[in-house]
Amino acid sequence: MLRREMRTLSSTAGHDAAHIGAGAAGEAHLEARDVVIEYPKPGSKEMTTAVERCDLTLDRGDFVCLVGPSGCGKTTFLNAVAGFVKIAEGALELDGRPIPGPGPDRAMVFQQANLLPWRTVQANVSYGLELSRKAKKPAARQRADELLDLVGLAGVGQQYPAQLSGGMQARVNLARALAVDPEILLLDEPFAAIDAQTREVLQVELLRVCAAREVTALFVTHDIAEAAFLADRVCVFSPRPGRIVKEITVPWDRPRSHEIRRTPEFAQLCDEIADVLYGVKAGVGDEKEGSR
Numbered sequence: 001m002l003r004r005e006m007r008t009l010s011s012t013a014g015h016d017a018a019h020i021g022a023g024a025a026g027e028a029h030l031e032a033r034d035v036v037i038e039y040p041k042p043g044s045k046e047m048t049t050a051v052e053r054c055d056l057t058l059d060r061g062d063f064v065c066l067v068g069p070s071g072c073g074k075t076t077f078l079n080a081v082a083g084f085v086k087i088a089e090g091a092l093e094l095d096g097r098p099i100p101g102p103g104p105d106r107a108m109v110f111q112q113a114n115l116l117p118w119r120t121v122q123a124n125v126s127y128g129l130e131l132s133r134k135a136k137k138p139a140a141r142q143r144a145d146e147l148l149d150l151v152g153l154a155g156v157g158q159q160y161p162a163q164l165s166g167g168m169q170a171r172v173n174l175a176r177a178l179a180v181d182p183e184i185l186l187l188d189e190p191f192a193a194i195d196a197q198t199r200e201v202l203q204v205e206l207l208r209v210c211a212a213r214e215v216t217a218l219f220v221t222h223d224i225a226e227a228a229f230l231a232d233r234v235c236v237f238s239p240r241p242g243r244i245v246k247e248i249t250v251p252w253d254r255p256r257s258h259e260i261r262r263t264p265e266f267a268q269l270c271d272e273i274a275d276v277l278y279g280v281k282a283g284v285g286d287e288k289e290g291s292r
């Protein structure tokens with residue numbers, strides 16, 4: 001059964017129905033309409049347009065990947081959703097309200113884990129929760145242990161970051177983002193520095209964690225196969241100023257297993273994304289349209 005059909009069915013029953021319907025009826029969880037983002041040009045009063053007329057809609061629980069040429073504005077768009085960067089024009093809304101700035105409902109996961117080397121793994125994960133004063137220290141540390149368990153790192157809480165492999169640090173990075181219980185995860189090439197084999201394992205883990213926590217995810221990557229494996233929809237950006245020229249729907253239900261990668265359909269999907277991506281790099285991008 002295809003993923004969309006699954007969600008339609010699950011949204012009519014029990015917990016999923018309550019969760020998916022948490023916003024007003026028919027309201028998107030995250031919606032960008034005609035979003036323009038500009039930066040001042042260094043040493044000038046002029047502005048550079050990084051993102052131009054970008055449209056994107058995510059329902060609660062969606063997993064969307066953004067791919068596009070280097071410098072096309074993917075990180076800028078993610079930063080705007082995080083509330084770190086203001087939009088110049090258009091509308092960027094969470095549950096129908098303009099994004100006011102950063103908030104605990106959104107968590108960023110960067111490529112560099114940047115864990116605090118003097119704190120244990122457990123204390124790194126609980127740090128945000130302790131700072132937010134949402135939980136007292138013992139409760140925050142217990143929560144950290146639960147999240148470490150969830151990301152497959154049970155038992156390493158008392159180790160220090162330097163004692164972990166790159167893949168383990170990436171898991172801690174994810175657990176740390178989940179500690180504040182965000183509704184939206186914003187992931188900026190979180191596995192780019194990890195070896196290919198570990199990255200594939202982490203992708204499966206990420207899908208499992210997202211399903212367990214029912215989070216909405218917006219994931220930036222340069223890796224076409226990663227986007228195809230993770231996403232419900234892959235959005236291809238044009239070169240800067242970036243806008244989404246095509247949304248490609250991925251037909252499989254989530255979470256997914258590694259076997260999908262070995263299917264002809266997966267190879268075909270990757271080819272389809274690559275055709276659009278290399279087309280827009282060559283300056284022949286389509287108008288935005290759905291696919292499949």
Ligand SMILES: Nc1ncnc2c1ncn2[C@@H]1O[C@H](COP(=O)(O)OP(=O)(O)OP(=O)(O)O)[C@@H](O)[C@H]1O
Nearest residue numbers: 039040050068069070071072073074075076077240
């Ligand atoms: N703080 C900033 N001040 C000025 N210009 C910026 C700033 N951040 C990004 N830019 C510019 O905005 C454009 C988009 O950058 P952004 O980092 O969003 O692209 P990207 O698609 O994420 O690139 P990459 O895939 O290489 O990481 C680039 O031209 C970049 O130089």
